[in-house]
Amino acid sequence: MELKAVKDAFDPVTKRQKLCSSKFHEAIEQIGQEIEQALIKLQSADASSSYPDHKAIVSDLQTKLKEISHVSQLESSQKEVNGALSRYPKQLEKNFNPDISKAYRNVDFDSHTINQIIVSHLYREGLFEVGDCFADEAGEQEATALKSPFIEMYHIQQAMKSHNLEPALKWASANCEKLRQNGSDLELKLHRLQFVEILQNQGRDDALKYARTFLSPFASSHMAEIQKLMACLLWAGKLDISPYSDLLAPINWEKLCEDFTRQFCNLLGQSFDSPLSVTVSAGVQGLPTLLKLMNVMMNKKQEWQSMKQLPVPIELDKEFQFHTIFVCPVSRDQATEENPPMLMSCGHVLCKQSITKLSKNSTKTFKCPYCPSEIDASHCKQLFF
Structure with a gap:
């Protein structure tokens, strides 16, 4: 394509x-x-x-x-x-090939896991009735356990889109300890934006009162940020022409809503992006290469259904690259404690045994299989996932 x-x-x-x-x-x-x-x-x-x-x-x-x-x-x-x-x-x-069925391969998927992913995706999108219907017809009643938290997340998101931070502030306050353990400053960001809204709409006195009540606890760890907000008090009613006008940018609401969603999903034990949307997006990106491969194999009358792995790599963007495990691109062996992944000076990664073979037991330099760099085995560093 x-x-x-x-x-x-x-x-x-x-x-x-x-x-x-x-x-x-x-x-x-x-x-x-x-x-x-x-x-x-x-x-x-x-x-x-x-x-x-x-x-x-x-x-x-x-x-x-x-x-x-x-x-x-x-x-x-x-x-x-x-x-x-x-x-x-x-x-x-x-x-554009209208027939993509030839890129399909018979794989034994875990239907239970797939059904749960679909239900979770529907709940994420706010399609709660559709998710309930799918869970009922698929016999995945336990998947509905995610409905209640996603309903809460959805309502908070909708409130934030209407510039109402109260539900998000209540949630952040109730989960403040967990957020701090994760190193998140979401609560401060929510109070900062609420302070700006009060300053713009209600005036200096109400904004100062809000700052003394809700921003002062963050002074010890975020003094520079608090000082910036206090300086905004001098520009009450004209913050849009002040040096701090960036605080009024609509992008702040979008970023805050995204940060909230990320932290909510994190505490829920879910990924920020829907697994279904990530899978579909990665599949769309890899489909052209698969179609080309299938055309070549069909012309050579080769069958790929029985292959254990693809004969060519499928290049995906970085957001689709997950490293729960590492497979050496040279030996095709999965990394282990005895054969760990090693980072070479050029930035590429091979397993230790492959580097040992290429360097003749570290007795000489060798060329990286993916770039022209000459590699010294003694300079390779072990990676930990």
């Missing part, structure tokens, strides 16, 4: 469409101007007693309109766009 080829084919289409559109708009604007001028002449003629020939004005207008926009010229521009559009679908068909 060559996205660059598709983009290269689409660019001329957009350029021709923009050119055609500009020609049409220019012609329409000129036509409007000529009509307005003709109307002014007609109105002035009506106001006078001479009553000149109106037909002459209309005839002159018709002549000018024909000069402005020949139908053949506009049709020619439109034909160019239509021609480019007719070729573009062919490029799409060439690069």
Whole structure:
């Protein structure tokens, strides 16, 4: 699936469409101007007693309109766009394979785990009735245990989107010890934004009272942040033109909502991103490579259903790279305590036994299998996951 080829084919289409559109708009604007001028002449003629020939004005207008926009010229521009559009679908068909079933491989999935992932995803999205229905029809009643906490999270998120921090503040206060153990400063961030809201909407006195009650406990560990907020008191009512106007940016609400969701899921023992959405996104990214591989194997009449591993690597972005285990890319062996992963000076990682073989028992340098760097085995460091 060559996205660059598709983009290269689409660019001329957009350029021709923009050119055609500009020609049409220019012609329409000129036509409007000529009509307005003709109307002014007609109105002035009506106001006078001479009553000149109106037909002459209309005839002159018709002549000018024909000069402005020949139908053949506009049709020619439109034909160019239509021609480019007719070729573009062919490029799409060439690069996008509508049949992705050949990239499917028969794998024995744990249906119980998959059902729980789906139910969890539906609850995360606030689709509680749909999640209940799916859990009931799939016979996964225990999966509904996540419903109650996700309902709480969903309501707090909706309140934050409406600039109501009270539910989030109550939750953070109830879980303050756990948040501190995790090194989170979510509670301070919530109070900071609430302080700014009070300062903007209620005034300096109420903001100062709020700071003394809720911000003072953080002074010992976040003095610089507290001092910045206290300086905002000098700009009450005009914080938007102050050196601290960044505190009013809408992005602060988005980041805070994201931080809250992350901490809530963390305390719940869930990942921040939905496992289902991560799986689908990773699959979409790896699908082009799989389709290319399948085309090659089909041409060579090879079967991949029985393969234990893919003959080519599937490159995914960093957010899809998880290292609960490490498999050496050279030996294909899983790392163990006796054969740990080792970080080479170039940044790539191999298992210790592979480095030992490549370096002839550390007696000589060797070339990294993935880059031109020369590696000294004595400079490799063990990694701990």
